[in-house]
Amino acid sequence: MGANINVTLPEKVAEYLKRKSKEGYLPISAVARQYIAKGVVEEMVLDYHKKGFSISKISQLTETPVTKVMGILSKLGEELDDIDEEVAEIEKI
Amino acid sequence: MQIIVNATFLINIIKADASMLETMNLATINSVAMEVENELGIKLDVEILKVESSNPHIPKNKKIFLSESDVHLINLSFKHRNSCALVTDDKLLRWIAKMNKIKCFTTPQFMAFLLKKEKISKARCTSFLNLLKETYIRKKDIEKVLDLVKRW
Numbered sequence: 056m057g058a059n060i061n062v063t064l065p066e067k068v069a070e071y072l073k074r075k076s077k078e079g080y081l082p083i084s085a086v087a088r089q090y091i092a093k094g095v096v097e098e099m100v101l102d103y104h105k106k107g108f109s110i111s112k113i114s115q116l117t118e119t120p121v122t123k124v125m126g127i128l129s130k131l132g133e134e135l136d137d138i139d140e141e142v143a144e145i146e147k148i
Numbered sequence: 149m150q151i152i153v154n155a156t157f158l159i160n161i162i163k164a165d166a167s168m169l170e171t172m173n174l175a176t177i178n179s180v181a182m183e184v185e186n187e188l189g190i191k192l193d194v195e196i197l198k199v200e201s202s203n204p205h206i207p208k209n210k211k212i213f214l215s216e217s218d219v220h221l222i223n224l225s226f227k228h229r230n231s232c233a234l235v236t237d238d239k240l241l242r243w244i245a246k247m248n249k250i251k252c253f254t255t256p257q258f259m260a261f262l263l264k265k266e267k268i269s270k271a272r273c274t275s276f277l278n279l280l281k282e283t284y285i286r287k288k289d290i291e292k293v294l295d296l297v298k299r300w
Contacts, residue, residue: 106213109238110237121159125283129283129285129286134289141257142293
């Protein structure tokens, strides 16, 4: 059971949601819910990542598949701090 | 050497080129296999290892940042650290593995390792790494491994 939250949206955002609602033959509330849920999940994933949680733990905490968590984190453009050192290690094997 | 893998590695392999799994002898724990199978709707052909307890050092303040599967993988890898490697793309898991002297690879590094050990060809390794760029969590890491592989 979710909570009922009333929000006032900027006109342009409301227009966009109305258009999407018509295109998808869905109630506007359902369309808005999808966008909000997507945005909030992404925000939660990024927040937990910033705090240092493992991918598997983030997946559990946000009830989001590991694949999706990895997809969200891939947008950050990160690299390992020690990648040069690690690559040099492989050279030695 | 036993190769123990977590979900990030399995997902990377399956999404980039599932046929690559046939060239490897991989092992994992049941909870990881179940997670990947449920998410991707496939049946994995990997060895399932029993969860074993051991005593790796995991800083107290880091324990809450790990899932139960993460802790099981660290315990198992630590117990067999002289004869196994852990493959994961998770930064925290890598950090704890290295702290406990567990050999650890990321997916791109593991591909370079397979090439070095002549388990896969250079063409296959390069082609896989290029496919992996589409979905990988840290694309810049792939570029660095590709640069290395090209020099071999």
